[in-house]
Amino acid sequence: QKEVEQNSGPLSVPEGAIASLNCTYSDRGSQSFFWYRQYSGKSPELIMFIYSNGDKEDGRFTAQLNKASQYVSLLIRDSQPSDSATYLCAVDSNYQLIWGAGTKLIIKP
Amino acid sequence: DTEVTQTPKHLVMGMTNKKSLKCEQHMGHRAMYWYKQKAKKPPELMFVYSYEKLSINESVPSRFSPECPNSSLLNLHLHALQPEDSALYLCASSPGTGGSQPQHFGDGTRLSIL
Numbered sequence: 001q002k003e004v005e006q007n008s009g010p011l012s013v014p015e016g017a018i019a020s021l022n023c024t025y026s027d028r029g030s031q032s033f034f035w036y037r038q039y040s041g042k043s044p045e046l047i048m049f050i051y052s053n054g055d056k057e058d059g060r061f062t063a064q065l066n067k068a069s070q071y072v073s074l075l076i077r078d079s080q081p082s083d084s085a086t087y088l089c090a091v092d093s094n095y096q097l098i099w100g101a102g103t104k105l106i107i108k109p
Numbered sequence: 110d111t112e113v114t115q116t117p118k119h120l121v122m123g124m125t126n127k128k129s130l131k132c133e134q135h136m137g138h139r140a141m142y143w144y145k146q147k148a149k150k151p152p153e154l155m156f157v158y159s160y161e162k163l164s165i166n167e168s169v170p171s172r173f174s175p176e177c178p179n180s181s182l183l184n185l186h187l188h189a190l191q192p193e194d195s196a197l198y199l200c201a202s203s204p205g206t207g208g209s210q211p212q213h214f215g216d217g218t219r220l221s222i223l
Contacts, residue, residue: 032209043199043214044152051209088151092208096165099151 002027002093006100015109019076023089023100026070032092033065033072037085038102044088048074079107112136113215115200121221124190130218132183132200138213140206141183143175144199146217152199158183159206190222 003026013019021035032051036044050056050063050072062075072091076083084107089100113134122128134141140159144152157165158177166175172194174186183200197217203210 034211043197043217046211046213049211095207096154096157097208097212101151 002091002098004089004091004098004100006087006089006103008101009104010106011103012106012108013079015079015081015107017079019079019083019105019107021074021076021087021089021103021105022071023073023091024071025089025091025093025098027091027093027098028067028070030091030093033063034090034097035061035063035072035074036088036090037083038088039085076105081107081109083107113200113202113213115198115215115218117218118216119219119221121223122187122190123223124192126190127186127188129187130185130198130200130220132185132215133181134200134202134213134215135181136202136204136213138202138204139180140203140210141177142199142201142203142212143183143185144201144214145194146197146199156185157206164206187220190220192222195220195222 035048038044048063050065056063060077064073086102086104088102090097116131143155146152155169156175161177176184199217200215201212203212
């Protein structure tokens with residue numbers, strides 16, 4: 001059974017600081033990695049995806065991928081209260097997406 | 110604004126009712142998905158349509174019946190549901206299938222079974 005693991009949190013970060021969210025996966029053959037943000041009662045929103053080792057930056061968000069260690073992380077710079085949400089990591093495995101349980105992030109003003 | 114539109118946003122139905130959930134996308138995507146999500150859990154895949162053909166059915170009970178009339182539309186027909194079927198039902202689409210393509214979600218239908 002392929003797995004994706006995330007710390008459920010909550011992760012509490014002061015406003016303006018860097019929030020670091022981590023995800024590990026078990027399928028060494030995975031090639032595609034996605035981060036979704038989900039506000040309470042809303043649907044998941046795609047915020048980043050990464051296919052290659054290294055960093056990918058988009059505004060305040062940076063996705064980092066290390067295939068050798070089988071982890072992917074999401075950094076949020078200059079955290080804002082509006083970043084408070086659950087962040088879901090999803091990894092492709094055997095032609096499907098495997099979802100982590102999500103990390104709840106709280107940005108404290 | 111989401112480019113995947115789901116209707117209705119909320120649905121309350123009895124266990125003997127028949128209803129349908131609808132999903133529409135205008136991004137030219139060739140794969141569409143139905144997910145079920147319970148509170149504080151990740152989305153759980155139900156069905157995948159690829160080029161209008163059902164490609165994955167994750168052992169979903171027959172009281173859920175999917176339909177893909179064309180490449181832009183996806184329906185989920187509901188009949189004789191149980192209280193444990195109350196959940197957020199999400200539709201998503203992607204350019205292709207295979208897990209490597211980013212999936213874009215609609216706002217979901219909040220379903221409550223009385």
